[in-house]
Amino acid sequence: MAVPSVPASAATDVEQAMFEFVDAYNQAWEAAANEHGLSTAHACVLGRVETRRSMGKLAEELRCDASNITQIVVRLETRELVRREPNPEDRRSRQIVRTPSGDDLYGAFEESFEFPRSAAANLTVAERKQLTALLRKAMRG
Amino acid sequence: MAVPSVPASAATDVEQAMFEFVDAYNQAWEAAANEHGLSTAHACVLGRVETRRSMGKLAEELRCDASNITQIVVRLETRELVRREPNPEDRRSRQIVRTPSGDDLYGAFEESFEFPRSAAANLTVAERKQLTALLRKAMRG
DNA sequence: CGAGATTGCTTGATCGACTCAAGTAACCGT
DNA sequence: ACGGTTACTTGAGTCGATCAAGCAATCTCG
Numbered sequence: 377m378a379v380p381s382v383p384a385s386a387a388t389d390v391e392q393a394m395f396e397f398v399d400a401y402n403q404a405w406e407a408a409a410n411e412h413g414l415s416t417a418h419a420c421v422l423g424r425v426e427t428r429r430s431m432g433k434l435a436e437e438l439r440c441d442a443s444n445i446t447q448i449v450v451r452l453e454t455r456e457l458v459r460r461e462p463n464p465e466d467r468r469s470r471q472i473v474r475t476p477s478g479d480d481l482y483g484a485f486e487e488s489f490e491f492p493r494s495a496a497a498n499l500t501v502a503e504r505k506q507l508t509a510l511l512r513k514a515m516r517g
Numbered sequence: 518m519a520v521p522s523v524p525a526s527a528a529t530d531v532e533q534a535m536f537e538f539v540d541a542y543n544q545a546w547e548a549a550a551n552e553h554g555l556s557t558a559h560a561c562v563l564g565r566v567e568t569r570r571s572m573g574k575l576a577e578e579l580r581c582d583a584s585n586i587t588q589i590v591v592r593l594e595t596r597e598l599v600r601r602e603p604n605p606e607d608r609r610s611r612q613i614v615r616t617p618s619g620d621d622l623y624g625a626f627e628e629s630f631e632f633p634r635s636a637a638a639n640l641t642v643a644e645r646k647q648l649t650a651l652l653r654k655a656m657r658g
Numbered sequence: 659c660g661a662g663a664t665t666g667c668t669t670g671a672t673c674g675a676c677t678c679a680a681g682t683a684a685c686c687g688t
Numbered sequence: 689a690c691g692g693t694t695a696c697t698t699g700a701g702t703c704g705a706t707c708a709a710g711c712a713a714t715c716t717c718g
Contacts, residue, residue: 377561388645390640390646394538394542400656440518444518492528496535498654499651503654511538513639515537516635516639
């Protein structure tokens with residue numbers, strides 16, 4: 377599915393453009409993940425643990441239940457893409473880190489997720505600045 | 518989860534802004550759906566059938582298996598949000614239509630999905646035009 | 659016309675993602 | 689040191705998604 381969607385009849389022109397952009401982004405993101413044998417959930421987690429993080433922090437950042445994270449991390453661990461290390465300062469907690477092969481895989485994934493890069497490349501320097509400013513302003517502010 | 522994500526370390530400024538925008542959009546969309554007791558999949562389908570569509574067309578538009586659509590439409594039908602009508606021109610095919618209460622619910626959902634509207638409202642008319650143009654250009658040409 | 663392929667959808671099996679409730683171990687406060 | 693809280697795990701259950709099979713309607717072409 378992976379389609380935020382809004383029927384073809386989407387309101388104004390900007391709104392339509394926003395929808396199309398978001399949809400294209402989402403699609404490209406999912407496709408890139410799949411290319412590397414990652415589900416979107418796995419890619420999310422793998423992305424976050426570029427720097428060491430606890431399970432709880434991951435759950436919070438990804439806005440889901442801790443038990444969901446457990447499950448995903450376990451699968452990533454059996455694929456040896458991440459490791460769960462004990463936290464010497466709090467033995468309840470576990471620190472998740474990418475393994476070197478996790479780094480490689482995620483690197484390859486990012487590489488093939490060229491949508492944002494190529495979107496940026498379609499714009500001049502000035503336009504990029506403008507777009508950044510407009511997006512930020514649109515998002516409330 | 519619902520986080521396309523890219524680690525905090527996301528490349529350039531525009532790319533970061535794009536990510537944040539997409540993420541905010543996705544989140545708002547999902548939240549609006551949930552507010553009305555809709556999963557994202559249900560909201561997708563319900564949105565599409567504003568105008569009559571066959572199962573196959575839905576599957577194609579939403580890029581998923583036909584059996585997935587069957588399942589979702591069945592659930593929507595038991596909630597009386599859509600109806601499956603026979604297609605007199607091809608008795609294998611079924612036309613999906615929203616019921617009046619489906620219309621109401623989807624209307625309420627769209628109403629509460631104010632992200633794109635308010636994003637647009639944060640911009641001047643000229644800025645909206647600019648943003649539309651930039652997004653389209655970024656998306657390839 | 660009619661047998662064989664194709665199309666449109668449904669069913670059933672299976673898996674992953676997600677949530678919730680319950681459990682366990684470690685920590686913290688008094 | 690006991691009670692409550694925190695960090696995570698486990699188990700049950702649901703939904704979303706895909707695949708393989710099946711069935712009926714339609715199409716095709718000899």
